[in-house]
Amino acid sequence: MKQGGNLLHMSMADFREWAIGLEGKAALVNEWTKDRDVIFSKSGAFDQSYVVVRNDFSEVEVQKAKQAGMNVLPVSSTDLCVYLTGKTKGGIDDVFNEG
Numbered sequence: 001m002k003q004g005g006n007l008l009h010m011s012m013a014d015f016r017e018w019a020i021g022l023e024g025k026a027a028l029v030n031e032w033t034k035d036r037d038v039i040f041s042k043s044g045a046f047d048q049s050y051v052v053v054r055n056d057f058s059e060v061e062v063q064k065a066k067q068a069g070m071n072v073l074p075v076s077s078t079d080l081c082v083y084l085t086g087k088t089k090g091g092i093d094d095v096f097n098e099g
Contacts, residue, residue, distance in 0.1 A: 012077060019080050020055045021073035022065065024048065032065055040083040052083055 019039055022029050026049040033041075037054035044050060052075050057065070062072055075083075 015080065016074070016077055018055055019052050019075045019083075020057070020062075021050060021052050021075050022070050023050045023073060024068075024070035028068060028070060032068075032070065039080070040086075052080070 022032060026043065026047050029049040029051050033051050033053050036056070038051055039054065040052040042050050065072055
């Protein structure tokens with residue numbers, strides 16, 4: 001929902017799989033997300049980064065990301081709703097208005 005309009009319509013099962021969280025060293029996370037739809041990101045202590053991206057990774061890519069040292073995490077439906085409807089960079093407008 002954005003300004004009373006529904007911009008994304010899917011089942012809750014599909015919605016839960018629509019995005020994933022990647023957590024690890026900032027340089028590694030940036031490398032894996034440079035050409036991805038970033039929905040949310042935050043920097044942490046000790047050069048750590050957490051990024052939520054649209055889950056268009058293949059199973060092989062997910063395994064490679066884990067082997068590279070990243071944590072691949074599920075994103076709760078509640079958190080994803082907050083990220084998508086927020087007014088910060090990486091919100092729903094950025095996901096669907098790709099240049």
